Amino acid sequence: MPQDYNSTLNLPKTDFPMRAGLPKREPEMLKAFYDKQIYQRLMEKNSQKPKFVLHDGPPFSNGDIHLGHALNKILKDIIIRHKNMTGWMSPYTPGWDNHGMPIESAIIKKNKLDRKKMSIPEFRAACHTFAADFVDRQREQFKRLGIIGDWDNPYLTMAPSFEAAEVRVFGKMYEKGYIYKGLKPVYWCTSDETALAEAEIEYANDPCKAIYVKFKLKDSKGVLDGIPGAENAYILIWTTTTWTLPGNLAISLGPDIEYSICRANGEVYIVATKLAEEVFNKAGIEKFETLAKLPGKAFERMTAAHPFYDKESLIVVGDHVTTEAGTGCVHTAPAHGVDDFNVCMKYPELKTVMSAFMPVDSRGL
Numbered sequence: 001m002p003q004d005y006n007s008t009l010n011l012p013k014t015d016f017p018m019r020a021g022l023p024k025r026e027p028e029m030l031k032a033f034y035d036k037q038i039y040q041r042l043m044e045k046n047s048q049k050p051k052f053v054l055h056d057g058p059p060f061s062n063g064d065i066h067l068g069h070a071l072n073k074i075l076k077d078i079i080i081r082h083k084n085m086t087g088w089m090s091p092y093t094p095g096w097d098n099h100g101m102p103i104e105s106a107i108i109k110k111n112k113l114d115r116k117k118m119s120i121p122e123f124r125a126a127c128h129t130f131a132a133d134f135v136d137r138q139r140e141q142f143k144r145l146g147i148i149g150d151w152d153n154p155y156l157t158m159a160p161s162f163e164a165a166e167v168r169v170f171g172k173m174y175e176k177g178y179i180y181k182g183l184k185p186v187y188w189c190t191s192d193e194t195a196l197a198e199a200e201i202e203y204a205n206d207p208c209k210a211i212y213v214k215f216k217l218k219d220s221k222g223v224l225d226g227i228p229g230a231e232n233a234y235i236l237i238w239t240t241t242t243w244t245l246p247g248n249l250a251i252s253l254g255p256d257i258e259y260s261i262c263r264a265n266g267e268v269y270i271v272a273t274k275l276a277e278e279v280f281n282k283a284g285i286e287k288f289e290t291l292a293k294l295p296g297k298a299f300e301r302m303t304a305a306h307p308f309y310d311k312e313s314l315i316v317v318g319d320h321v322t323t324e325a326g327t328g329c330v331h332t333a334p335a336h337g338v339d340d341f342n343v344c345m346k347y348p349e350l351k352t353v354m355s356a357f358m359p360v361d362s363r364g365l
Contacts, residue, residue, distance in 0.1 A: 030146060039092075039148045046089035054080060058095040058157070061134040062106035065141045077147045092149035094142065098131040098158035101194055106130070128158060183354060185334065185341045190364030210240045212283070212327070214269070215251060215304035215313055223299070227261055227292050233268040235304050235315070236279065238326035247333035247359035248306060249350055250314045252343055253296035254321035257328055264288035270299070272328020279327055296321070296328075301347075314350060318343035335359055 054076055059069055076092075083090035104123075107113060107130040115123050139151055155162060173179050187196040214234035217224075224230035235251055253259065260273040264285045271279050273293055280288050302315040313332075320339045321330050334341040334354050344350040 027144070030143065033146075034143065034151075039150065042084055042148075043089065043091055046084055049087055049089040052083040052088040052090040054090065054092060056092070056094065058097045058155075059138065060100070060102040060106075061096040061098050061131045061138060062102045063110075063134060065138055069138075069142075070145060073142055073145060073147050077145075080148065092147075093153070093155060094139075094147075094149045094151060095155035096131070096135050096138070096157070098128075098135070098156055101189075101192055103127050103131050105192065131158060183341070183345075185336065185338055188362075188364075190362070193362040208240050209242070210238060211242055212279070213237050213239065213245065213307055213331070215307060217270070217302065218305050218312060219303045220299075221302055223294070223302070224261070224292075229263055229268040229291070230261060233261060233270055235270045235299075235329050236327045237329045237331040238279075239331045241331075241336065244333040244336040244359075245307070245331065246309070247335045248313055248331055249334055249353060250316045250332040250340075250344055250347075251304060252316050252318045252321050252330040252332045252340075253299055254319070254323070254328065255295065255297040255300075255317040257296045257321065257323060258293055259296055259299065259328065260290045261292045261294070262288045262290050270329065272323045274323045275326065275328050314347060316343055316347055316350075318346075333359075 056076060059065070059072075080090045080092050104115070104127060107127055108115060111126070111130070113123070113126065118126070135154070135156065139154070143151055157163070170179070187198060187201050188194070189196050214236050217230075217233045217235060220230065220233075224233065237251060239245070254272075258273040259270055260276050262269050262271065262276055262280075264280055264283075264287070268291065273290075276288070276290070280286075296317050299315045300317050303312045304315065305311075306313055316332065318330075318339070320343065321328065332340045332343065334344040334350070335358055341354075344354060
């Protein structure tokens with residue numbers, strides 16, 4: 001028979017099992033942790049100590065947790081536990097963000113909903129039920145990770161009490177004059193028909209063609225009088241975003257950049273002096289004549305005719321204009337860019353037009 005060596009050793013006596021059996025025992029241990037209200041007793045024990053509060057940014061209740069959730073919650077749990085064991089009272093109130101596109105997009109994909117065929121109250125009710133279900137699912141998953149906290153009393157952004165508090169804060173901000181209605185260009189998703197945060201934008205290389213477009217000068221305010229051919233001059237712009245031309249309201253020049261009025265192939269063009277030779281070479285024009293040179297600020301508030309719409313484009317000046325590429329005359333469509341919007345907002349005559357002008361609808365059409 002094989003020798004039983006256990007009887008030859010002076011081993012300690014213990015009730016610990018030989019095998020850990022964690023898959024079975026760990027859930028039982030966690031259940032006992034919550035049944036005994038260890039977190040609540042910890043808060044009572046530390047109630048007289050100085051507070052250390054971690055305000056946790058809530059996850060969206062739109063799906064089961066993933067590794068990102070686990071990493072986030074475990075690292076924060078380490079901080080909370082450490083503080084509670086080193087002389088602080090560190091409460092943790094978990095919460096969920098129940099609003100916004102992440103909820104709507106998830107329910108549309110998972111439940112195969114066609115929101116355009118649903119009334120707004122129907123869609124909101126479906127989103128509410130969907131979000132509430134994932135609050136319960138994620139709560140159990142976070143508890144399974146052993147995260148301590150007041151899981152029975154989380155905050156929910158869709159709770160009437162939370163929404164009421166937001167309305168009260170908004171009302172106070174309004175009373176103090178912080179709330180106003182204005183215009184601003186925003187990133188927009190044409191499929192979801194909603195604004196996007198800058199952090200949500202993902203860029204990709206999109207092959208495109210740069211084009212030169214000439215805008216016929218309409219009113220030079222007498223500045224170009226006496227310059228031969230200036231009455232039929234064109235301001236030459238360069239753009240890589242052809243699709244924004246319908247939204248053009250202005251042409252931006254650098255106030256201190258020097259511009260040349262040049263005759264080439266029988267026509268007169270206005271371009272930045274530094275870029276003139278390059279522009280005409282690209283057009284296959286070997287010779288051109290410079291008729292006059294003026295700073296960009298001399299052209300301010302002149303007007304030019306839009307190349308294919310019956311409307312005017314105002315000549316404006318802005319410090320965002322450079323001579324690194326193009327013509328030094330920048331096609332300006334305030335509905336399509338922040339720089340364009342900001343420079344146009346400096347001109348009262350454009351602010352009035354901008355308030356009623358939007359070249360595309362919410363679907364990008």
